[in-house]
Amino acid sequence: MEEIEEMKKVKTGLVLEGGAMRGMFTAGVCDVLMENNIEFDGACGVSAGATFGCNYKSKQIGRVIRYNKRFSKDKRYCSFSSLVKTGNLYNAEFCYETLPFELDIFDTETYGKNPMKFYAVATDIVTGKSVYRELKECNKEDLTFMRASASMPLVSRPVEFEGLKLLDGGISDSIPLEFMEKSGYSKNLVILTQPKDFVKKQNSLYPLMKIFLRKYPALVKAMKERHIVYNKETDYVFSQEKNHKAFVICPQKSLNIKRTEKSPKELDRVYEEGRKAALEKLDALKVFLSKND
DSSP: OHHHHHHHHOOEEEEEOOOGGGHHHHHHHHHHHHHTTOOOSEEEEETHHHHHHHHHHTTOTTHHHHHHHHHTTOTTTBOHHHHHHHSOSBOHHIIIIIIIIIISOOOHHHHHHOOOEEEEEEEETTTOOEEEEEOSSOOHHHHHHHHHHTOOTTSSOOEEETTEEEEOGGGTOSSTHHHHHHTTOOEEEEEOSSOTTOOOOOOTTHHHHHHHTTTOHHHHHHHHHHHHHHHHHHHHHHHHHHTTSEEEEOOSSOOOOOTTOOOHHHHHHHHHHHHHHHHHHHHHHHHHHHOOO
């Protein structure tokens, strides 16, 4: 009986880094995993990792690459005109209302019935700290938080949510492996969108951020230190992989894709890179997830 109880305590998790259109790599990995019926007890996505990763819980294979290729050049989706008119490079109304509920339907019913918990992380711009939320239904409130997680500084308005002002989760926690571990998920697959040897440097736009975000000194501080935090997180991820407590799938080399890439051919290229990486590690991942230690 004790052994059975111990086995029940082992929960598997999925950690999804962001990176804007580098997320096509993640989409490719996730589609292969879904095609092979790989399930997790919980998942946490950051920025594009949340907006694309939610399709894992709704079990919609191919949806991410499909709608991105279809709307990548649509001005309603992502454009300078949207930034000028709304303050958001990615148009909030189109991306979080029109697209999922009219043009490429998001399966909220399957999402709600799937027992896998799905979390997203955003950054409180007043404190500079991470805020986590379980997105149980992908209803209006959940989608607002998801939008906050993916709202990049300088090209997005802060998202007001339950008295907080939020922006991109990647500012404060780009790879929330520790959050998942502290939440009880002891075996985690981490999907990164940068290669293993990638070392992040301070954002070249930091001087601009100091000016435009000066009303939020804690956020400016978080942006200043983001590369340091990110590199510590990647070090931790690979140390956990070495300790057999995490499994990592990442590109072998830089994906070399623009953050707001509009070429369907380029989106496809990176998506296929993700599929290839997943297929190469599929058998090893199954072994990792099957062990109850």
